[in-house]
Amino acid sequence: MFKLNLKIALRNLWKNKGFSLINIGGLAIGLASCMVLLLYVTYEWSYDKQFSHHERNYVVYNNSEASGKIFSWAWTPGAMADEVREKIPGVAYTSHSTYPSDYLITYGEKKLKDQAIFTDPSFLKILDHKFIKGNPDKVLKETNSIVLTKSFAEKLFGNEDPINKTVKLDNTDVLKVEAVIEDVPANNSIQFDYLMPWSLFEKREPWVRDKNWGNNMCLTLVQLQNTNAYDKANSEIKGIYTRNQKDNGNKALLFPMDKWHLYGDFENGRSVGGKIDQLRIFLLLAFCILLIACVNFMNLSTARSEKRAKEVGVRKAIGSSRQSLVAQFLLESVLLAIMATVVAFALAEISLPYFNNLLNINLVIAYNDWKFWTVLFSLMVFTGLVAGSYPALYLSSFEPVKVLKGFNIKVGSSVSIRKVLVVFQFVFAVCLIVCTTVIYQQLNYIKNKPIGYNKGNLVQIAVQGNLNTESKRNLLSEQLIKSGAATNVSFFSRGISEGGNNTTSVSWPGKNPKDDILFNQRGIGYDFTKTIGTELIAGREFSAKYPADTNSVILNEAAVKVMRLKNPLGTVIKFWGTDLTVVGVMKDFVVESAYQSVAPMLFYTSSRSGASHILVRLNPSANISSSLAKIDEIVQGIEPNFPVDRKFVSDTFEEKFQNEKLLGILSNWFGGFAIFISCLGLLGLALFMAEQRKKEISIRKVLGARTGNILVLLNKDFIKLVAIANFIAFPLAYIIVNKWLSAFEYRISISALPFVVAISLSVIIAILTVSIQSVKVAKANPVDALKYE
Structure with a gap:
């Protein structure tokens, strides 16, 4: 019987080629759309789940109350990891690390600037990346050592064996290659090209050694001994800030790392979603597209009811049961679904490169994964059965006497369903x-x-090598303005659109001891407001005319508001135990999220803390290309050992x-x-x-x-x-x-x-x-x- 139904189905599909092509096209587009969306959802869902014990890995979050809100950050003090390992029950490993930043690695004539992390040996215990070469138990213990990823090692050394070879970090520190690990998967929240020891970070930045619980400056990862230890560990870690700094009211919490990517949005100290909301939308979109493709099939199939009516009548007259007719029509729809799936494969393969380029990811069809084939087979059968269900039931319901006597079907009910x-x-x-x-x-x-400053024609240049000295930065500033390529130059302690660098270690006259206010803090250079195109509300900005400005501070409007300062100018505040005098109030401008209100911020001179970026306002009357060429030439002249790292602020924004x-x-x-x-x-x-x-x-x-x-x-x-x-x-x-x-x-x-x-x-x-x-x-x-x- 099945063989006969298959023959009839194939003949019907061949006889009605136009109808078959339209149906196959509709189902194929629906299935291809569904496949691409499901591939994307699967990719996003798999974030941070590649590790052996990913269900026991946690990120330490810091909840800080300010202005009636609770801000949540994955930034913690450097002392957090040791304190958690020693004092919190059920902990297997803890690790502190910097967030990924670009550094220069030199080997012979090769110079590569890629993302690096300073961390400790436990980092590779928690995130157990596969080792290709080297001993996992000995890495990151020596101060002058480095661990490379496979692709970075190949770019640097080619076919040479990199183990025990030496490279230079920022043309200063000589590091020995201890190990090579597999490349970090693209669906990993922590991306890097090489790892360096935390002790080297402390050597380069001596302030890191200070156990300052008000300075949230690194990422802390925790791996528990088992999942049952979570409740107790999370309860104990909550008061860790107050236990180490009496006037610090911040609260810590353990957040599952395999949920970090999807549930990273916090509100009042709790996760309220994040990218998972997008995935739900795309899952719903995938289901609805497939469903309307099935509905489309139903509509087109029943539109041909008159042509199929006599066939049904004859088959019923010679003894076919309704069940066999239902099986016949379902078989036709499943056949169409199979053909549509083949076409959908082709459409998906053609469209994936475009979507990969659009999303900057690498979606691929996993042909060797049985889960993929199971899902695809289920989708195909589901599509065939759902699409064919209504036509099968509707067409098989015709009475042979009526349709053979003369086609006069009551269309009211079918039209109503089709209209629905x-x-x-x-x-x-x-x-x-x-x-x-x-x-x-x-x-x-x-x-x-309005974001509070003018990001157009504003360029930021990363500080490297010689530019780390204040004299060289000032020389660069003079030469850029003298060249006519720039009208103003200033400095900033981070990228102007980057987050991070915040503290609760700020006090002022009249502060409520119970208030724990989180301040963003940045170092800035002279002419900062003119360079970025913002304005001073009151007072002045830092200037070479005032040598004592190393003991001065500028607040933004949000900081003045949260401090409740009626006359901020001249107020002495305490920042990290140092008295600083307020000399100016700057207009609020967006540094972090453009969707949220601007956080309280204080600015001190870059000469006090150093600068990581040079901000350059391009000359509007000069040609942009020639101005950029001049800038590159001047920067290269002062620091020839580093490639020029510059970006337009509008691009980073x-x-x-x-x-x-x-x-x-x-x-x-x-x-x-x-x-x-x-x-x-x-x-x-x-x-x-x-x-x-x-x-x-x-x-x-x-x-x-x-x-x-x-x-x-x-x-x-x-x-x-x-x-x-x-x-x-x-x-x-x-x-x-x-x-x-x-x-x-x-x-x-x-x-x-x-x-x-x-x-x-x-x-x-x-x-x-x-x-x-x-x-x-x-x-x-x-x-x-x-x-x-």
């Missing part, structure tokens, strides 16, 4: 249009919102919006696919309605109706369906976008524009889709439909 399916498709399409429009509105609002841009782009693309498939479903309903009404249309034409009248008649019903879809979709879309926007302190108010765009696009798409078939029917010769009446 089309409405469902357009509800989803309209929701996507509204959501995508709101995402782009929010992104443009934040990108165009743009990186803050990657998640939202990703959400918008993917919603746009896959929303477009969903709308296209919905149009095929609408076309199916148009085919069905036109077939049912062809005699009515022919009579109307005989009685004098013009083509325009027929088009209005046919389109009117579909416009009603689209209107109903919009009516249902608008409240749903409003709830979705309102919930999404609520995560941002700075957000747009939901206007009528997205809904106007949605209803306009949906109506235009519906009219164009239906008119493709309607014009064909309206121009048909009425004789063909009425000659046998």
